[in-house]
Amino acid sequence: MLAAPMYGRLPIVKMLLVTLAGTAAISAVMLSINWDGQEGSTAAPKIDDLLNVMIVLSSFVFSLVMVMLFYALWKFKAKPGDESDGEPIHGNTRLEIAWTLIPTIIVLFGGAYSWKVLNDIEDKGSNPMTIDVFSQQYAWSFGYPGKGMKFIEGEMHVPVDRTIQFKMHSQDVIHSFWVPEWRIKKDNVPGITTTAIVTPNKVGTYQLICTELCGFGHASMRAKVVVESPEKFEKWVTGLKKEIPDEFIKSIEQDTETNPSEPLDAGGA
Amino acid sequence: MLAAIKRPGWYRAVLGAFAGAAFGVGLVVVLRAISGLPIWQTEQTGYPHVVVPLITGPLGFLAGLGCFDYWLRWAVGAPTIPEDHSQHGARNWKDYFRFNTDHKVIGIQYICTTFFFFFLSGLMAMLIRAELAQPGTQIVDAATYNSLFSTHAVLMIFVFVIPVFAGIANYVLPLMIGAPDMAFPRLNALSFWMLPVAGLLFVGSFLAPGGAFDAGWTGYAPLSTGAPLGQSFFNLGVQFAGASSIATALNFLVTIITMRAPGMTFWRMPLLVWANLSTSLLVVAATPFIAGVQFMVLFDRILHTNFFDFGAGGDVVSYQHIFWFYSHPAVYIMILPGFGIISEVISTHARKPIFGYRLMALALIGIIVLSYSVWAHHMFVAGMFSWLRVPMMFTTLLIAVPTGIKIFSWLGTLFFGKIHTYSTAMLFALAFIVTFTIGGISGVMLGMVPIDIHVSDTYFIVAHIHFVLFGGSVFTIFAGIYHWFPKMTGRMYDERLGRVHFWGTLVGTWGTFIPMHWVGMDGMPRRVADYASQFGEWNLLISIFAFILGAVQLVFLYNMIVSWRYGPRAEGNPWRANSIEWQVSSPPPIFNFDEIPRVVGGPYEFGVPGARHAIMAGEGAEVKEPQPTVVGSP
Secondary structure: OOOOHHHHHOOHHHHHHHHHHHHHHHHHHHHHOOOOOOOOEOHHHHHHHHHHHHHHHHHHHHHHHHHHHHHHHHHOEOOOOOOOOOOOOOOOHHHHHHHHHHHHHHHHHHHHHHHHHHHHHOOOOOOOEEEEEEEEOOEEEEEEOOOOOEEEEOEEEEEOOOOEEEEEEEOOOOEEEEEHHHOEEEEEOEOEEEEEEEOEOOOEEEEEEEOOOOOOOHHHOEEEEEEEOHHHHHHHHHOOOOEOOHHHHHHHHHOEEOOOOOOOOOOOO | OHHHHHOOOHHHHHHHHHHHHHHHHHHHHHHHHHHOOOOOOOOOOOOHHHHHHHHHHHHHHHHHHOOOHHHHHHHHOOOOOOOOOOOOOOOOHHHHHOOOOOHHHHHHHHHHHHHHHHHHHHHHHHHHHHHHOOOOOOOOOHHHHHHHHHHHHHHHHHHHHHHHHHHHHHHHHHHHOOOOOOOOHHHHHHHHHHHHHHHHHHHHHHHOOOOEOOOOOOOOOOOOOOOOOHHHHHHHHHHHHHHHHHHHHHHHHHHHHHOOOOOOOHHHOOHHHHHHHHHHHHHHHHHHHHHHHHHHHHHHHHOOOOOOOHHHOOOHHHHHHHHHHHHHHHHHHOOHHHHHHHHHHHHHHHOOOOOOHHHHHHHHHHHHHHHOOOHHHHHOOOOOOHHHHHHHHHHHHHOHHHHHHHHHHHHHHHOOOOEOOOOHHHHHHHHHHHHHHHHHHHHHHHHOHHHHHHHOOEHHHHHHHHHHHHHHHHHHHHHHHHHHHHHHHOEOOOHHHHHHHHHHHHHHHHHHHHHHHHHHHOOOEOOOOOOOHHHHHHHHHHHHHHHHHHHHHHHHHHHHHHHHHHOOEOOOOOOOOOOHHHHOOOOOOOOOOOOOOEEOOOOOOOOOOOEOOEEOOOOHHHHHOOOOOOEOOO
16 A cells, blocks of 8 residues: 555554554543533533544544554564664655645544534524623622513523523623533623523533632632523512612623624613 | 952852842832832832842842853953853862853753752642642642642743753753854853742742732733732743743754754754754744733733723733733743654664654644644633634644654654663653643644633643643653763663653553543533532542652652762763764763764664764774775765
């Protein structure tokens, strides 16, 4: 297959078969593990599928490296006392082109696939509901601009199967909004409004975790997230007593949008 | 006594440090008086009475030590002292604690200083893992914990990994290209002495009111602009480490471009030289960005500028753009010299020419070009303008290609060789290929925006950076230290202890950092002193392996110290290598070569009958005699 005669002396077919067997074995083990945990949004299975495809491709690359390394160590290890040199092979242009082009194709494929997934998970749909997220050292609070500007601290409820557009604000330093089951994360940056799109599709109680170092209370900066049926949600949200306080309204108005091309979406649903 | 103070040295250095600090305080007092500010009031985070002396004190120390003597005389037009080589070379151990212009002494100074900080920072890692062994707070409170991981990272990056490579290259590179020294020996000495200053500033921040800097090594604004005094120690330490790094890189560039031995064309340079050439190109262009951005933070803190103050027209996200415009190329600054080391070690111990030498060199150039176009992959969730994410994703993924070329070429070098694994250096080089492949794979995954959104700022990131920085860079550093230990010290190290160190490090690295991938993907954020109890068992396991990893480094320390003192004498060329540094005695003579060698062929001509890389002084006569013809291969 390869031009240089010395590679005729290598059991290339056998090495490839072992590589494929290794790929299958590693992939089987790796895919049986639920790496990212529970899936709680429409984005989650898409991201997990991408991860699984990458795990299979990576298993192939890793197996190939291991087969090459251990074959070489087994076959070409010097005998004790052997002081002679190896064969003066300086390279092989075809092989070098191959291991430049094949990885290029693999990563370009991965990039294109990721691009598609990114577009899918950031699709706002036609009728997203807007929720304002306010963060400050070391607490979360939430506003519902489409629901009479209702406001609550430390706990957020969202309806299931409804696309939600989070508008994030920070009052002091950078925080980051992460619900692992939703696979969505976005920094809350003082001075700008950042946006994240999520469609939760599993009823349950989750945790919102701050993932950007924000000071000594960073580790404990969490909030409860409840995903529930639209009926329950409506009842809960209308039952809220507080409205978004003035200082938070002020910060919404002052913050610049990171994507100014998007229409300012104050009303939401 | 007066004579001792006038001579460059430690007395004058201590005096200079105090004089510099006093000048700094005086300057602040005078400037505040002129500006009509209350003279002694300290702003909450500013503390100019501390920050300015932190700049002038170290400069006084460097001046006292003698770093500027020659230049100052020249600058003011005084007669310069004729070079009598009294500051060149080490005649006894005390010369290692002086301003010394010999690249070999400076190399040793670099390596010992950086390893001091490696062990100090490693102790911090042990404290971090002790705290994380169980959920809840046991050993340190959350604020101290933040200081610990910030200092751990800063020491490892700025005063261990980056400068230890400069140290190894300082020692090896001039010998390798057949040069008598670096191009600018005095600048070289200054570069070194700025390094302990940087390290002491980082460590000294623990003494500052409010504790050591705790905004992470990334020091994101506005957390850093509003942090207590310790943050300024970080801002200034980075200046000294950065200046040291830039000056060394300039020195390497000029040395490599102008001081190669006759006959050493670019395509006959060993790959370590290529690696340091490309690293230096990165350093000179990228490092000014971190220096600049830390100055901006410092100005926000003490001069009340508004670079990153969102309430006053500042832009928070721009800090990250400038920071990563340095700090992504910095990860290549931390691995390319290691690539060079691995090429030398593998080729020598496999007794084979490097497979695809030219493509290996071109891959380095490809990496440095691409590395300037990937910085925003650290910011996929940072709230920057979103269109930048996809182009940066593609450049990030493409940078895996030249890196892959290097991995496959090292593997290709092994084929049809005669692989010797008796040297610990070779073991680390082979293990590096495997661990770095894993780090590369997780890096490709992180480059993909959707995956990155989920795992950004989690333990997956901690796992990835430790796989590439510990399993990558530090493995190459160990390979390099073991490989050139005989050359540097003239002694052999103990291979048995080397193997204990190797296997312990390998098991410790995998055991510590592999499970971190999982806890990160499963929901554990990074930079937390406490975590959800569901991750308790995994963290206990990680901590146990981390302690193994830490303990086994003591074997390395023991091996190095005892072998340096009592190890068996090393021959000039114990590994039967081709490059020039191995053709001189171990350790090399003070002025390297009696006569500059002539380079007649490539550096890795193992197995080519009659091929030579260089002809050393005194061999000219032999060549004239009727002997097998010396064939230079192109």
